Amino acid sequence: DGGITQSPKYLFRKEGQNVTLSCEQNLNHDAMYWYRQDPGQGLRLIYYSQIVNDFQKGDIAEGYSVSREKKESFPLTVTSAQKNPTAFYLCASSEGQGPGDTQYFGPGTRLTVL
């Protein structure tokens, strides 16, 4: 089945530790995205990538880092510089970044920092 996988579903970390969230897609999509969602809120864009080895900051990139070494993978690292990292993290992909391109989302990773 084609789709996007995120692992793990739940992640717990101690304050001050970096943590990396996995996102893999087998849709052969060029564009990939990371969003953060807080309770009762919409999605906020952290980073996006239109092509391998290239990525751009979204609206709330501070305290996060990404890499795009392979087309199918777009891991997100939540660093200790992120002041309030506890949230629901969603990865998405789209065929391109044209106005008609639809985003397909993974199931999300819920990160809790203790």
Add this chain to the structure above:
Amino acid sequence: DAKTTQPNSMESNEEEPVHLPCNHSTISGTDYIHWYRQLPSQGPEYVIHGLTSNVNNRMASLAIAEDRKSSTLILHRATLRDAAVYYCISSLAPFGAGTTVTVRA
């Protein structure tokens, strides 16, 4: 990117139609209108999208105003499984808080 405006919440009875409005008064001529929905603790899923003409698929219908400043997502017969947060976005514009749809049995 055009911002969209949606009501915070809507309620419906099971098997009745649901009409979800969305305002996008600053939309450009090439921006598509996309609708997604999100169930609790899940990622959003695609519902429907369109540019100018009304669109239908197995999940819903999308009615786009002639001036493209607004659109309406229509769920023809709401079921309990349609209870979700529905997001209307213009192309790659930010996701707002969406409309929370509650379906009463």
